[in-house]
Amino acid sequence: MRPADSAFSTRLVSLDVFRGLTVMAMVVVNNPGDWGHIYPPFEHAEWNGCTPTDLVFPFFLFIVGVSLAYALAGAKSSHAPLRPVLGRVARRAAILFLLGVLTSLYPHFNFGTVRIMGVLQRIALVYLGCSIIYLKTSWQTQAITLLAVLIGYAVLMQLVPVPGIGPANLEPATNFGAWLDRTLLTEPHLWAQSRTWDPEGILGTLPALGTGLLGALAGQWLRWSGPAPVGKTAGLAIAAAVATAGGLLWATWFPLNKALWTSSYVLFTGGLALGLLAALYWLYDVRVYRRSLAPALAFGINAIAVFFFSAILSRTFALLCLPGPAGQPVGLKEWLYGWGIAPFFSDPRAASLAGAVVCLLIWLGILSLLRRQNWVWKV
Incomplete structure (x- = not known):
């Protein structure tokens, strides 16, 4: 735990709000009261397509890219040796990756079937890769790298035959990425719901790197001393329109797909992230709007803590069994939902959403207390 930076003038407030x-x-979509009853916008697309829920993860990776463009700018411009900086970056990436593995291990710690990849693991790899590219290259090279990654990934997924299976395809268990995961990670260490492929697998991390690079380019644009704030906002908005349109056009032959993290999905979700950042930047950093900041800032400055501890607590509550409304034993979270929320709603989907909102409010109380104490958890 480290003291939080409370000086708005030294931070990009819009980025903190965006993160929050x-x-x-993320808290709302990850914590429904009842997984069997969810409104469609709060579910992931079954395969191809993109729902509002499918925007959460790419938005966070985009934010990682913007953040590192601010956090590492001093080291890049100082022309000092980069080895110590890269060491700190590698250390942080390793901690994030290990935290992700720990969430997979807990509470049974079965190393024989632990999922190696995951959300925190992908964040760690994208942070590491984007940081190295940002520190070592110009923004022009980063833009070229982004395009090369997206085009190369599309070619690999759509044209290269899958060993032992046949022609290239985009089906869950038979695409090139799924084959690579089974080959390198082996089936016991893949996503537990499938064991034949992993939505945060090895190959999909490559285009996810593109999402982070798009954020890094946006961060450098905002840091550039050339354009006035109005020009910076307009530049983000234009880039948003181009990227979103490009993603939708590309989706006609390489569909939007979060699990595969397709190139069209990178451009489409990146364009939406650019548009939202443009709006927030104009509101909070240009117009200096300061109302209703507290909830978003409370979540924004402790983002990793929320993800990690919400996963740990959810698994812990599942171990504490109590008799449910129908008499069968259920975990503590299900027990609280079954007795304290569900009976007050006639629509089970509304009850499920209410359960997610209650979880959000509990986290808001905890994080607001931490923020008042001026502390933030960093890795």
């Missing part, structure tokens, strides 16, 4: 809103959305 994204984490709040």
Whole structure:
């Protein structure tokens, strides 16, 4: 735990708000009262397509890119040796990756079937890769790298035959990425719901790197001393329109797909992230609007803590069994929902959403207390 930076003048307030809103959305979609009754916008697309829920993870990776463009700018411009900086970056990435593995291990710690990849693991790899590219290259090279990654990934997924299976395809268990995960990670260490492929697998991390690079480019644009704030906002908005349109056009032959993290999905979700950042930047950093900041900032400055501890607590509550409304034993969270929320709603989907909102409010109380104490958890 480290003291939080409370000086708005030294931070990009819009980025803190963006991060906070994204984490709040994550809490809501990850914690429904009843997984069997969810409104469609709060579910992931079954395969191809993109729902509002499918925007949460790419938005966070985009934010990682913007953040590192601010956090590492001093080291890049100082022309000092980069080895110590890269060491700190590698250390942080390793801690994030290990935290992700720990969430998979807890509470049974079965190393024989632990999922190696995951959300925190992908964040760690994207942070590491984007940081190295940002520190070592110009923004022009980063833009070229982004395009090369997206085009190369599309070619690999759509044209290269899958060993032992046949022609290239985009089906869950038979695409090139799924084959690579089974080959390198082996089936016991893949996503537990499938064991034949992993939505945060190895190959999909490559285009996810593109999402982070798009954020890094946006961060450098905002840091550039050339354009006035109005020009910076307009530049983000234009880039948002181009990227979103490009993603939708590309989706006609390489569909939007979060699990595969398709190139069209990178451009489409990145364009929406650019548009939201433009709006927030104009509101909070240009117009200096300061009302209703507290909830988003509370979540924004402790984003990793929310993700990690919400996963740990959810698994812990599942171990504490109590008799449910129908008499069968259920975990503590299900027990609280079954007795304290569900009976007050006639629509089970509304009750499920209410359960997610209650979880959000509990986290808001905890994080607001931490923020008042001026502390933030960093890795």
